[in-house]
Amino acid sequence: MSDYAISVENISKQYRIGLAQDRPDTLRDLLTAGVRKVGRIFQSNREGRYSDPAHIWALKDVSFKVERGQVLGIVGRNGAGKSTLLKILSRVTNPTEGYGEIHGRVGSLLEVGTGFHPELSGRENIYLNGAILGMRREEITRKFDEIVAFSEVGKFIDTPVKRYSSGMYLRLAFSVAAHLEPEILVVDEVLAVGDAEFQRKCLGKMNDVANEGRTVLFVSHNMSAILRLTQETIVLNEGKVVMRAPTPEAVDAYLNMGLTKAGERNWSEGELAGGDPGFRPIALRVRNPRGQVVDTVVAAEGFSVELEYQLNEDISGLRVGFYMMTTRGEYVFTTFDTDDPGLYESFTSRPAGRYISRVQVPPNLMNEGRYLLGVNASTYRIKRYFQDDKALTFTVDATGAPGMHWPEKRLGPVRPDLDWKIEVVEK
Amino acid sequence: MPELIENRQIPETENLVTYLKPAKGWLSIDFKELWRYRELIYFLTWRDIKVRYKQAVLGIAWAVLQPLMTTVIFTVIFGTLLKTPSQGIPYPLFSLSALLPWQLFASALQRSSTSLVGNSNLLTKIYFPRLAIPLASIFAALVDFLISFVVLIGVMIYYQYWPGWNALWLPLLVLLALLTALAVGLWLSALNVQYRDVQQIVPFLIQVWMYASPIVYPIETIPAGIWRWLYGLNPMVGVIQGFRWALLGGAPPDLTLVISGAMVLILLVSGLYYFRRMEKTFADIV
Numbered sequence: 274m275s276d277y278a279i280s281v282e283n284i285s286k287q288y289r290i291g292l293a294q295d296r297p298d299t300l301r302d303l304l305t306a307g308v309r310k311v312g313r314i315f316q317s318n319r320e321g322r323y324s325d326p327a328h329i330w331a332l333k334d335v336s337f338k339v340e341r342g343q344v345l346g347i348v349g350r351n352g353a354g355k356s357t358l359l360k361i362l363s364r365v366t367n368p369t370e371g372y373g374e375i376h377g378r379v380g381s382l383l384e385v386g387t388g389f390h391p392e393l394s395g396r397e398n399i400y401l402n403g404a405i406l407g408m409r410r411e412e413i414t415r416k417f418d419e420i421v422a423f424s425e426v427g428k429f430i431d432t433p434v435k436r437y438s439s440g441m442y443l444r445l446a447f448s449v450a451a452h453l454e455p456e457i458l459v460v461d462e463v464l465a466v467g468d469a470e471f472q473r474k475c476l477g478k479m480n481d482v483a484n485e486g487r488t489v490l491f492v493s494h495n496m497s498a499i500l501r502l503t504q505e506t507i508v509l510n511e512g513k514v515v516m517r518a519p520t521p522e523a524v525d526a527y528l529n530m531g532l533t534k535a536g537e538r539n540w541s542e543g544e545l546a547g548g549d550p551g552f553r554p555i556a557l558r559v560r561n562p563r564g565q566v567v568d569t570v571v572a573a574e575g576f577s578v579e580l581e582y583q584l585n586e587d588i589s590g591l592r593v594g595f596y597m598m599t600t601r602g603e604y605v606f607t608t609f610d611t612d613d614p615g616l617y618e619s620f621t622s623r624p625a626g627r628y629i630s631r632v633q634v635p636p637n638l639m640n641e642g643r644y645l646l647g648v649n650a651s652t653y654r655i656k657r658y659f660q661d662d663k664a665l666t667f668t669v670d671a672t673g674a675p676g677m678h679w680p681e682k683r684l685g686p687v688r689p690d691l692d693w694k695i696e697v698v699e700k
Numbered sequence: 701m702p703e704l705i706e707n708r709q710i711p712e713t714e715n716l717v718t719y720l721k722p723a724k725g726w727l728s729i730d731f732k733e734l735w736r737y738r739e740l741i742y743f744l745t746w747r748d749i750k751v752r753y754k755q756a757v758l759g760i761a762w763a764v765l766q767p768l769m770t771t772v773i774f775t776v777i778f779g780t781l782l783k784t785p786s787q788g789i790p791y792p793l794f795s796l797s798a799l800l801p802w803q804l805f806a807s808a809l810q811r812s813s814t815s816l817v818g819n820s821n822l823l824t825k826i827y828f829p830r831l832a833i834p835l836a837s838i839f840a841a842l843v844d845f846l847i848s849f850v851v852l853i854g855v856m857i858y859y860q861y862w863p864g865w866n867a868l869w870l871p872l873l874v875l876l877a878l879l880t881a882l883a884v885g886l887w888l889s890a891l892n893v894q895y896r897d898v899q900q901i902v903p904f905l906i907q908v909w910m911y912a913s914p915i916v917y918p919i920e921t922i923p924a925g926i927w928r929w930l931y932g933l934n935p936m937v938g939v940i941q942g943f944r945w946a947l948l949g950g951a952p953p954d955l956t957l958v959i960s961g962a963m964v965l966i967l968l969v970s971g972l973y974y975f976r977r978m979e980k981t982f983a984d985i986v
Contacts, residue, residue: 281720288984361720364827366983373720387825390747392754397747404743405826433754 377456
C-alpha cells in the first residue's frame with residue numbers, strides 16, 4: 274500500500290469560456306455551427322483546441338503528493354484554481370490532462386446540504402443526504418442518534434426542513450457531512466458560512482479528524498485559520514502551484530505576492546467621460562508597509578491607501594478623501610487629506626500638476642474581512658470633481674491581531690488593540 | 701512474512717484506489733460500481749416518490765386516479781362517441797389495459813429526460829455514477845405503475861375477465877417498457893444537459909408517440925404487411941399489444957414484438973454509449 278493518500282501528476286483542466294458561437298447551447302446554434310464547421314474542415318489544426326482564446330486553463334500541470342494523515346493547506350486568490358482542483362480530487366469533473374491516484378474515500382465539507390430536499394423531514398434528509406455522500410444505510414442508522422444530537426434539531430427531526438430556520442438547516446446538513454468519516458477530508462471555505470458557533474464546530478471537527486490521523490485538505494482565504502490548522506501549505510496562482518512550503522512561510526509569500534492586478538484601480542477614459550476635466554484620477558492603490566501594492570493586507574501591520582491624480586487647472590479648497598466600507602455596505606470611516614488644520618492651511622490652493630494623497634491606516638484598526646474603498650475629490654459645498662463609491666476592494670487578514678488564540682470571527686468592522694486590565698477585587 | 705502484516709481492522713474504503721485521468725472516448729459501464737451505489741439509487745427513487753405526493757391531500761391516490769380519469773375520457777370520446785372498434789373487449793378495459801403500460805413509459809420518459817438537469821446541484825458537487833439519476837427516475841415511475849395496477853384489477857373484476865397463464869408474460873413486458881423509456885431517456889437526459897430545447901420537445905414527443913401506439917385504437921387499424929412492420933418499429937407497439945394479449949386474450953403479439961425488442965436493444969446500446977460519452981462533461985456544462 275502506498276504511503277500517499279493523494280498523488281497527482283501534471284493535472285490540467287481546461288474550460289471553455291463563453292464565446293457564444295463556439296459552444297452551441299441551443300439546437301439553433303448547433304445547426305449554424307455545423308454549417309460553419311464544414312467550411313473549417315480544410316483549415317483545421319489540432320493545436321487549435323488548446324491555444325484558441327475560447328479556452329482557458331483553470332489548472333496547468335499541477336503535481337503534488339499528500340501523505341497519509343497530513344493536514345495540507347491550499348491558498349490562492351479567487352480564480353487561482355482551488356475549486357477546480359477540489360472538483361477533480363473529488364471526481365466531480367475529469368482532468369483534461371494528467372494523472373492522479375487517491376487512496377481512500379474522499380469526503381468534503383463543501384458539500385454541506387447537497388441533495389437536501391425542502392419537502393422532506395429532517396430524518397428523511399439524513400438518510401437521503403447520507404446516501405448521496407456515500408454512506409450505507411446501516412452506517413447511517415448506526416450514527417443516526419449521534420447525528421441528531423450533534424445537530425441540536427431535537428424534536429424537529431420529523432418536520433420538513435423547509436420549516437427549519439437557516440441555522441438549524443445548516444447544523445443538520447453539517448452533522449451529516451461531519452459523520453461521514455472519510456479517509457480524506459476536503460474542507461473548502463466552510464468558515465465563510467454560518468454563524469460563529471457553527472464555524473467553531475467546523476474547526477473543532479477538523480481538528481478531531483486531523484488528530485485521528487486522517488488526511489485533510491484545507492482550502493481557505495482565512496490565513497489565520499490556515500496557520501492554526503496546517504503545517505504545510507500549497508500556494509496556487511493562475512492554475513499553477515507556485516509554492517509548497519511550511520505554512521508560515523507559504524502564507525507570508527502568499528500575502529506578499531506581487532498581485533499588482535489587485536490592490537490597484539485605474540480609470541479608463543470611458544469611465545471618466547462626463548467628469549470634470551480639471552481633476553483626473555490616475556490610480557488608487559493599497560500598499561503594505563513594505564510599499565508593495567497588494568490585494569491582501571495584514572491588519573496587525575497597518576497599511577496605506579493612496580490616490581494619484583492629475584490637476585489640469587489650479588483648484589483652491591480641494592480635498593481628496595476615502596470612504597472605507599464593508600462589503601455589506603456599512604461605513605467604517607471617512608477621511609480627507611486636509612482634515613489636519615496644518616495641511617489645510619498649506620494646501621488652500623493646489624496648482625495644476627500631478628499629486629499623490631496618501632493616508633496611513635494604523636496597525637490593529639481593521640477587523641479581518643473584505644472591504645470596499647470609495648474615493649471623493651471635492652471642494653466643500655461648492656463642487657464635486659470626482660466620486661467613485663466602489664473604487665476598489667481589498668482583503669484585511671487577521672494574522673497577529675489581538676485575540677487570535679481563539680478561532681472565532683470577531684463582530685464589527687474594527688478590531689482595535691485595546692488596553693485591558695484585570696483587577697482582582699476579592700480572593 | 702505474514703507476521704508483519706498488520707492485524708488492525710481495515711475499513712473497506714481505505715483500500716479504495718481512485719484513479720484520476722482524462723476521460724477518453726468510450727468508457728465501459730462499470731456495473732460493479734453501479735451495484736455499490738444501489739442504495740443511492742434506492743434513496744433517489746424513494747425521494748422522487750415521496751416528494752411527488754407530499755402536501756397533496758389525496759397523496760398516492762393520484763397514482764390511481766390519473767389512469768382512471770384518462771380511461772373515462774377515452775371511453776366517452778373514442779368508445780361512445782367515435783365508436784372505435786375494440787376487439788370485442790369493453791372499451792374501458794380495452795383502453796385501460798394499454799394506458800397502464802403507456803403511462804409507465806410516458807412518466808418514466810418524462811422524468812428521466814429532465815432528471816439530470818433537475819439534479820444539477822448533485823452533478824456539480826458530488827461524484828457518483830451518473831447513471832443512478834435516470835435509473836432512479838425510471839424506478840419511481842415503476843412504483844406508480846404498480847399502484848395503479850390495482851385499478852386494472854378492479855376493472856377486470858367488474859367486467860369478469862380472468863387472465864390466463866399468459867399473464868406470466870407481464871413482468872417481461874413491463875421490463876421492455878422500462879428499457880424503452882431508459883433507452884430514450886438516456887439520450888434525452890444527456891442531450892438536455894447541453895440543449896435545454898429537449899425539455900420543451902419531450903411533452904410533444906410523448907403526445908405524438910401516444911397516438912403512434914395502439915392505445916385508443918386496436919392494432920388491426922394499421923394495415924397488415926409492410927405498414928404493420930414499420931409500425932412495429934415503435935417499441936411500445938409490441939409492449940401494448942403484448943399487454944392486451946397477456947391480460948385479455950386475443951391475437952398474440954407476432955413479429956411486431958421481435959421488431960420492437962430489436963429496436964429497444966439498438967436504442968439502449970446507443971443511448972448508453974452516448975450517455976457515457978457525455979457523462980464526463982456533465983458537471984462542466986450543466
